[in-house]
Amino acid sequence: MTDIAALIRALRPRQWIKNLVILVPLVFDVKLLQMQYLVPSLLAFGVFCALASSVYLINDLFDAEADRLHPTKKNRPIAAGLITPRSAVITAVMLPLLALPAAYAIKPLLGLLAAVYWVQNLLYSYRLKNIVILDVMVVATGFLLRLGAGVTLVNVERFSPWMFICVGLGALLVGFGKRRHELTLMQAQASTHRSVLQEYTLPFLDLAINMAAAAILIAYSLYTFSAPNMPANHLMMLTIAPVWYGTLRYLYLLHVAGKGGAPEDLLLEDRPLLATVFVWALAAVLVLYLA
Numbered sequence: 001m002t003d004i005a006a007l008i009r010a011l012r013p014r015q016w017i018k019n020l021v022i023l024v025p026l027v028f029d030v031k032l033l034q035m036q037y038l039v040p041s042l043l044a045f046g047v048f049c050a051l052a053s054s055v056y057l058i059n060d061l062f063d064a065e066a067d068r069l070h071p072t073k074k075n076r077p078i079a080a081g082l083i084t085p086r087s088a089v090i091t092a093v094m095l096p097l098l099a100l101p102a103a104y105a106i107k108p109l110l111g112l113l114a115a116v117y118w119v120q121n122l123l124y125s126y127r128l129k130n131i132v133i134l135d136v137m138v139v140a141t142g143f144l145l146r147l148g149a150g151v152t153l154v155n156v157e158r159f160s161p162w163m164f165i166c167v168g169l170g171a172l173l174v175g176f177g178k179r180r181h182e183l184t185l186m187q188a189q190a191s192t193h194r195s196v197l198q199e200y201t202l203p204f205l206d207l208a209i210n211m212a213a214a215a216i217l218i219a220y221s222l223y224t225f226s227a228p229n230m231p232a233n234h235l236m237m238l239t240i241a242p243v244w245y246g247t248l249r250y251l252y253l254l255h256v257a258g259k260g261g262a263p264e265d266l267l268l269e270d271r272p273l274l275a276t277v278f279v280w281a282l283a284a285v286l287v288l289y290l291a
Contacts, residue, residue: 006082007091010060011053015264019048021143021167022150029159030288040106040153047106047114048146050099055121057092061085062125066194071185072261109152117145132199136179136208140171158288160227165219173212174263177250180205181260209254213247231291238287242280249273 022045031037060067060078067079077083096118104111121142129135147167151159183197183205220243224236249272254260259270267273 003083003087006077007087010057010077010083010088011091012056013049013053014268015052015056016049017264017267018143019045019052019146021146022048024147024163024167025150025154025156025159027285028163028288029154029156031154032285032289037154040110041150043106044103044110044114044149044153047099047103047110048117048149050095051114051118051121054092054095054099055118055125057088057095058122059125061088061092107152110149113145113149113152117142117149120145129194130196132196135196136172136175139175140168143167143171158229160223160229162219162223162227166216166223169212169216169219173209173216173247173250174260176205176208176212177254177260178263180209180254181258184258185261209251213251217244217247231287233291235287235291236284239280239283242276242283246273246276246280249276 023041026032026037026041057078060076063073064079064085067073067076073079078085078088100111100115100118103114120138124135124138124142128138144164144167147164179197179200180202182194183200183202186197221237221240224230224240225234230236249270250260250266253266253270253273259266267277
């Protein structure tokens with residue numbers, strides 16, 4: 001693998017799918033077809049992809065030694081020695097130097113949220129990822145900041161605060177699920193890979209996962225018929241079924257199939273889960289835009 005190819009892989013482009021959260025306000029406020037909102041939202045998506053990649057590089061630099069002990073993370077370009085720390089540092093610095101001014105140029109408030117997102121993730125890589133419970137909550141906050149960034153670019157009329165609750169709970173579900181997978185995968189060596197894992201137990205993580213799963217199902221169900229400006233015919237309630245199935249499918253993959261380490265891989269590689277997300281998104285768009 002060439003240095004350029006390895007560097008691109010170190011940017012983790014597969015994980016950019018997480019930044020699609022930025023587009024949620026655009027879609028759910030029924031502004032997807034309005035170019036004055038679509039273009040800035042897409043540019044903001046690019047900004048957060050660049051910032052996220054910068055954080056991934058910094059995180060991999062911090063975790064290189066621990067990653068070499070992990071059965072899959074040992075193949076990451078920095079841990080595997082495919083790119084030099086110097087190249088990683090230069091790229092990690094250049095990305096925010098380009099992305100943050102671009103975010104500010106799009107909209108000052110977007111620039112502020114982007115800066116908060118980047119600094120928060122630096123703190124996560126340096127310290128916060130080692131504090132039990134808070135480590136997952138910080139990751140969830142990153143998703144809320146992405147969502148907030150999307151809101152700043154849309155003159156919201158129909159977007160509900162319920163979506164902040166749903167996105168936050170979904171991030172907590174996936175975050176605790178990832179910790180559970182790491183704990184079961186590494187077993188006795190878990191704390192050598194991620195020190196915070198010694199503070200977790202499977203019963204506690206299962207409790208946290210069940211709480212988050214139940215809460216997101218209740219919150220989304222309430223959103224479909226109680227949020228302001230929803231279609232008066234309550235057709236949005238039809239989207240509850242895919243959310244329930246998708247949540248249960250994720251729990252099945254986590255508890256029965258033993259997966260969950262990389263949520264983006266889980267989504268892209270598990271066809272039933274990917275199909276469920278597609279059906280939910282299509283149903284939501286049809287209800288919001290045609291009802």
